[in-house]
Amino acid sequence: MTTQATGSTSAKGTLSLYGYPQCPFCARVLRAIEELDLEIPLLNTMQDATHLEAVVEATGRGTVPVLKIEGADGEVRWMPESAEIIQYLVNHYA
Numbered sequence: 001m002t003t004q005a006t007g008s009t010s011a012k013g014t015l016s017l018y019g020y021p022q023c024p025f026c027a028r029v030l031r032a033i034e035e036l037d038l039e040i041p042l043l044n045t046m047q048d049a050t051h052l053e054a055v056v057e058a059t060g061r062g063t064v065p066v067l068k069i070e071g072a073d074g075e076v077r078w079m080p081e082s083a084e085i086i087q088y089l090v091n092h093y094a
């Protein structure tokens, strides 16, 4: 797991996780990322207010985790809810 400004890019698009490790729901997602052996940067919303602002702007609330999915076609999708994020990662990357 790396912490950097840019997302993890693959043919399926670019992924970034917004949240922080001490959040239990974020920790679940981080564990799944580790188990799937993925490299998805964590944009820490606790340490950097601009990351939290991005979440609020995109989702209308400050709840994390949120997965940002930038499609190869340029479409951007923001996915809240840890269970949905984990399911998405398993479906696409397991």
Ligand SMILES: N[C@@H](CCC(=O)N[C@@H](CS)C(=O)NCC(=O)O)C(=O)O
Residues within 6 Å of the ligand: 022, 023, 024, 025, 026, 061, 062, 063, 064, 065, 080, 081, 082, 083
């Ligand atoms: N149902 C959500 C719950 C997420 C959640 O409650 N996150 C907490 C941190 S562990 C949070 O962001 N709370 C601040 C808020 O809701 O504004 C999920 O499973 O992702």
